[in-house]
Amino acid sequence: MKKILIVGGVAGGATAAARLRRLSEKDEIIMFERDEYISFANCGLPYYIGNVIKDRNDLLVQTIEGMTERFNLDIRNFSEVIDINRLSKTVTVKKVKTGETYQESYDVLILSPGAKPIFPPIEGIKEASNLFVLRNIPDTDAIYRFIETKKPKTAVVVGGGFIGVEMAENLCERGIKVTIVEKLPQVLAPLDFEMAQIVHRELNAHGVNLVLGDGLLSFANNGRTINLESGQSIETDLIILSIGVVPENTLAKKADLLVGPRGHIAVTAKLETMDASTNQVVEGVYAIGDAIQVKDFVSNTDTAIALAWPANRQGRIVADIIHGVDTQYNGSMGTSVLKVFNLTVSATGNNQRTAEMKKIPVQAIHAHRNNHASYYPGATNIDLKLIYNPETLEILGAQAIGQDGTEKRIDVIATAIKLKAKITQLSDLELAYAPSYSSAKDPVNILGYIAENVIAGFYKVAYVQHVSELEKQGALFLDVRTPIEFETGALPGAINLEVDQLRSNLHLLGDSKDRPIVVNCQVGLRAYVAIMILKNLGYTNLYNLSGGYSTYKAFKYELNSAAIGAIKSAKVDETTGMSTPTALHDNSKVVDVSGMQCPGPLMATYKAVQDINEGDGVKIIATDPGFAADVKAWAKTNGHDLLSLNLEGNKYIAEIVKGKKTQAEQTQSNQENATIVLFSGELDKALASMIIAQGAAAQGKHVSIFFTFWGLNALRKDVNVPVKKNFIERMFGFMMPRGANKLPLSSMNMMGMGALMIKGLMKHKNVDQLPIMIKDAQALGVKFIACQMSMDLMGIKHEELIDGVEIGGVGTYIANNENVGTTLFI
């Protein structure tokens, strides 16, 4: 018979106690808990505050009486263990209510004291009477009471971790306007930034204001004012402080047990504690739960994970070890799941940031897949990211954000990681399928297929974070979605060539087959098809933008732009005295695109607005979580009035009135074309023409450049092309600069030195040289017309010009000059 003492009576402690009793009827088991309650549902506390869990008793998973009766335990609440005497194998216990202390001896001691919220000693914190932390039932009761009695209208949650985000949602459920302040540039650190952005959008869409990348400085006015490091101050009725937890290690440190760099109790794989001076195992003293340091299962480095699964698992394992079972704790992966309003946010293993910090080789892939067959009603999108080691093919981690079935995918990947599966084995997992649950190729299989393509070298992966870097390297951005999808938003400078039109429009990609081409579609699939076409046609430098435009759009999400509610207030037109509508007519068209995935809802909106007259309205109902941000930006860019944007359940309801364009806007919209007449054969002027032409083309204008006289020199090939010429023509050809590389500066040319200096500067500043600019302009669809008459006069032949130049006369110029808003003579 053993006498076993347990410190802490909640997740780890209570699990260990129950398992110990199941393994032996003989042992004496005493469990000490400092507070009143044992084995309560910590994880449910925020939901009780939000009135989602209505009955407080539901939080009390086990009562002392119930657990004592079932497991024959000696449970002592309001009993704090304040000392461990390792030599005498006794602990000192303080009765919290009376202050009385006594000794209790042990054969085995298990420490499961958990972790406590960080409470920094910053100015004004003690005086802040409206400030709370959340760890246990008394904390919960205090917050609940404050809300009931003080009826706060506003709250600031400091810290955007799991508890902070859950609290923000639940305070919103109570009708409180919430701001989250977070020092990092994102909430939920287990996610990579582009994934966290999806959560930001969801929080904003539900009215949570985000202040990111800004730290807490001080509190003033008894907590009514929060001062931030940036100088910003926020007025608030209620503060929840959730900036993280630290291990409860006072007892362990007093007993000279070894702790790690962040204060967690160091343990062996058998959960044995160690002596701080000798690092030797301390016989009979074990530690589990939030308080301990564990191995990161993926990287085998030291870490600490404050989650319920590890605490419960360790509780069971420690009991087994005490009873001689040959087992050990294999490390934690931090598999987690969280509800953020209508989204499920789930992750496992290392994220890209962490893996890179640990210098592990990393390849990341993104996918956006429906949770089940799209033809079965109610399919919703899951945004997935998977990280693996391209050298060993080990899976390092994964993140998923969606609705139904999201955490299932993470659980499958977590299982694969635990069983040391390679990334290439994901496609071979035979997963359950019926249309209402999944697809014959489950999203997890798809991640495997994508990884296989990358491993096979079909393409390189470009990350949204690296777009501007690739741009500087002269990459061409090719968007192979439909023009309507392209219209709803695209990468800057991208050219749009639908995948099915690709083969017949290759000339738009320029001459070089080695130029980096970054291909994107909405999610990556059509881009893959396009890449395979190009690859088989000899293009060598192909990138697939990981996650496609969907990931790019999430990455670029503008903080706090997805807020919902009444958007437009009544506005009186000064000339007519009429007020603009603030509500739709009853007979307005309603388009319900619930269940449709991005960009479907936006495309449906585009079509619906196209079909109505100016001043008429349409109501769009969508469930896509990105719709709130999308529709706001789209309406603004296209000059329509977004009257309101509301959320009912999981449905976003947008009311849009088709914009009545002003006279100026109408004139502008007619001016779709721009023409540049380039007379000059000088480098600076040719550069200016290309910059203007590219800018106009990127704005969707049809641009043509009419090269005449000396301007023709910019179009000449830089090699000598054997063509038949008379003597004068040959002389002329010899004296004129051959091609864009040879053009002189208009002033300060200094026998070519000035031009060389400018080119050097351009290189230094990462500005493309003229020949590249010329190609880029062509790729953007800028039409080059060489003046026939000037060519004849100067003896320049068609063969001497670069590819893609049309030869034309004044007729061609005039034809291209119709509907022109801008004509420049350079």
Ligand code: FAD
């Ligand atoms: P705890 O369960 O915290 O238990 C430690 C107990 O020890 C405490 O009751 C403490 O009073 C007692 N104690 C400490 N020192 C002494 C002493 N000297 N003498 C006597 N008693 C002592 N995890 C998830 O995986 N998913 C979730 O959704 C989730 N949600 C959470 C929500 C909230 C609000 C909180 C606070 C935590 C949540 N967690 C969640 C974390 C999870 O609850 C913890 O990881 C888990 O409870 C840790 O178990 P533990 O036994 O180590 O510590």
